[in-house]
Amino acid sequence: MDYRKIISQTVKIDGVSEEEIYAAISVPPRRENGEYCLPCFRFSKALRTSPNAIADKLKAEIKLPPEIESAESVAGYLNFKLNRAFLAAGTLNEIAAKGETFAPHAPLGKTVCIDYSSINIAKPFHIGHLLTTAIGGSLYRIFDYLGYKTVGINHLGDWGTQFGKLVSAYKRWGNDEDIQKRGVTALMELYVRFHAEAEHNPELDDEGRYYFKKIEDGDAEAVGIFERFKELTLIEVQKIYDRLGITFDSYAGESFYNDKMQPVIDELEQKGLLTESEGAKVVDLEAEGMPPCLILKKDGATLYATRDLAAAVYRHDTYDFYKCLYVVAYQQNLHFKQVFKVLEKLGKPWAHNCVHVPFGMVSLEGGEALSTRKGNVVLLKDVLSTAVAKAEKIIAEKNPDLADKSAVAEAVGVGAIVFSALSTSRIKDMVFSYDKSLSFEGETAPYLQYTHARCSSILKKAEYSYSGGKEVDFTALCDDESIDVITQLARFEAVVSEAAEKYEPCLIARYLLDLAQTFNRFYIGHRVVTQDKKTTDARLLLTACVKSTLKNGLNLLLIKAPEKM
Numbered sequence: 002m003d004y005r006k007i008i009s010q011t012v013k014i015d016g017v018s019e020e021e022i023y024a025a026i027s028v029p030p031r032r033e034n035g036e037y038c039l040p041c042f043r044f045s046k047a048l049r050t051s052p053n054a055i056a057d058k059l060k061a062e063i064k065l066p067p068e069i070e071s072a073e074s075v076a077g078y079l080n081f082k083l084n085r086a087f088l089a090a091g092t093l094n095e096i097a098a099k100g101e102t103f104a105p106h107a108p109l110g111k112t113v114c115i116d117y118s119s120i121n122i123a124k125p126f127h128i129g130h131l132l133t134t135a136i137g138g139s140l141y142r143i144f145d146y147l148g149y150k151t152v153g154i155n156h157l158g159d160w161g162t163q164f165g166k167l168v169s170a171y172k173r174w175g176n177d178e179d180i181q182k183r184g185v186t187a188l189m190e191l192y193v194r195f196h197a198e199a200e201h202n203p204e205l206d207d208e209g210r211y212y213f214k215k216i217e218d219g220d221a222e223a224v225g226i227f228e229r230f231k232e233l234t235l236i237e238v239q240k241i242y243d244r245l246g247i248t249f250d251s252y253a254g255e256s257f258y259n260d261k262m263q264p265v266i267d268e269l270e271q272k273g274l275l276t277e278s279e280g281a282k283v284v285d286l287e288a289e290g291m292p293p294c295l296i297l298k299k300d301g302a303t304l305y306a307t308r309d310l311a312a313a314v315y316r317h318d319t320y321d322f323y324k325c326l327y328v329v330a331y332q333q334n335l336h337f338k339q340v341f342k343v344l345e346k347l348g349k350p351w352a353h354n355c356v357h358v359p360f361g362m363v364s365l366e367g368g369e370a371l372s373t374r375k376g377n378v379v380l381l382k383d384v385l386s387t388a389v390a391k392a393e394k395i396i397a398e399k400n401p402d403l404a405d406k407s408a409v410a411e412a413v414g415v416g417a418i419v420f421s422a423l424s425t426s427r428i429k430d431m432v433f434s435y436d437k438s439l440s441f442e443g444e445t446a447p448y449l450q451y452t453h454a455r456c457s458s459i460l461k462k463a464e465y466s467y468s469g470g471k472e473v474d475f476t477a478l479c480d481d482e483s484i485d486v487i488t489q490l491a492r493f494e495a496v497v498s499e500a501a502e503k504y505e506p507c508l509i510a511r512y513l514l515d516l517a518q519t520f521n522r523f524y525i526g527h528r529v530v531t532q533d534k535k536t537t538d539a540r541l542l543l544t545a546c547v548k549s550t551l552k553n554g555l556n557l558l559l560i561k562a563p564e565k566m
């Protein structure tokens with residue numbers, strides 16, 4: 002319910018449009034003056050009369066709709082009080098009708114592709130991948146909820162000369178048993194060793210190139226080794242995806258486009274967009290104020306950008322997307338600007354539907370001290386495990402008798418990490434702290450989960466069953482604290498839409514914190530279960546709506562909401 006809209010449709014001022022009135026409506030600084038007000042000063046000049054007189058006249062003429070209880074003229078303002086019972090009934094009935102699990106909106110018939118996580122084969126999954134994975138995974142759920150068809154794409158980094166080097170290192174020093182056991186860490190070490198030895202043995206580089214050529218030519222042995230490395234990497238990363246509740250609809254990575262680049266290169270050639278530069282083929286972007294976009298190297302090899310051009314065309318042809326999002330760190334700003342510009346120059350009308358969704362960097366509080374010995378990268382699985390272990394300890398102190406302790410600790414620990422990734426605006430660099438993100442009192446996932454569990458326990462104790470059709474006396478919810486909660490509840494859908502529009506899951510995070518804070522303020526001031534049955538029923542319904550909104554909101558942020566904590 003948009004009250005500004007209702008008010009702007011109700012108030013009629015000669016020569017002033019509904020939009021102007023809408024824009025003028027604000028919230029009075031003092032609560033006793035009502036929920037909304039219309040300052041009349043700005044109309045004074047046009048109407049050639051005092052703000053007081055305007056407000057008085059409006060008050061005398063106004064016909065109040067059922068949503069508004071009163072309009073008062075005070076010192077040049079028209080102050081509105083809402084019909085609180087009406088607001089409570091409208092909001093809570095609507096939420097109750099959605100049940101415990103909010104179903105997605107009706108299909109819009111529009112597809113959103115989301116390229117996220119997009120890991121590199123044989124490279125460790127470190128904390129730097131947290132943001133793309135969490136933001137992309139959350140956007141996937143948000144768009145899905147809003148009725149879009151979503152396609153999650155893991156654009157694997159599975160092509161390049163480094164894989165020839167890796168095969169060479171494996172042939173020289175590889176140990177299958179060790180690789181089986183330590184997975185990507187062992188592969189990483191082989192790669193590091195290759196580089197160290199290549200420094201005084203330049204022949205190694207030739208060997209690396211030789212094996213890459215073999216992979217390119219489809220040599221059974223080289224391809225077989227590489228495919229196994231790929232599989233190992235994916236098995237390892239799948240464990241993290243499972244913990245985060247993330248899925249992909251496609252793992253078409255860079256190598257998938259090997260046979261799909263030529264048509265794009267041909268098209269660039271035909272349209273006269275390719276120029277030679279020191280033997281390489283590039284698209285000149287000087288007029289656009291950018292360095293040239295490299296398409297083919299001197300030796301004819303394709304590049305990252307060539308693959309992204311082919312991928313964009315493929316995605317458009319395959320999915321006919323409404324939007325194609327690339328959730329990738331801001332370090333690649335230029336890359337995506339170039340790629341999208343080249344698509345535009347190719348005359349693809351859908352080029353402007355490709356959107357880079359950039360984000361900042363993650364570091365750990367305390368920096369180096371916290372980095373593991375494993376080649377100096379902080380592995381995401383270690384961060385998750387540390388957080389879960391800490392959560393387990395906290396739960397053991399707070400609630401030693403809790404059943405299902407380890408499942409709750411998993412939800413709390415992982416949730417804490419994901420929430421800290423999703424609760425600041427994307428583009429800001431983020432410093433991660435275990436203690437802050439695991440605090441039950443701060444602006445954290447455990448705080449939200451705890452508030453949800455509190456609602457759950459209130460409802461359980463009262464043996465409340467969440468089926469609709471209950472007659473509730475909404476006048477019992479007209480106090481300030483209840484109305485604050487209801488006002489927050491009413492914002493949910495608008496906040497989710499805004500988060501999708503701006504590609505900012507943090508708006509939902511902020512919203513859930515506000516909702517939990519207003520509910521906890523209500524809870525401090527009021528008993529839910531009272532002597533009066535009417536009041537109790539109304540407050541239980543309020544509590545049930547807070548619970549389901551928290552749970553469904555957390556779900557959009559990939560976070561689980563246990564019933565007990």
Ligand code: ARG
Binds near residue numbers: 120156157312327329
């Ligand atoms: N694998 C790349 C990296 O780690 C990210 C790929 C992003 N997606 C894309 N279509 N370029 O930097």
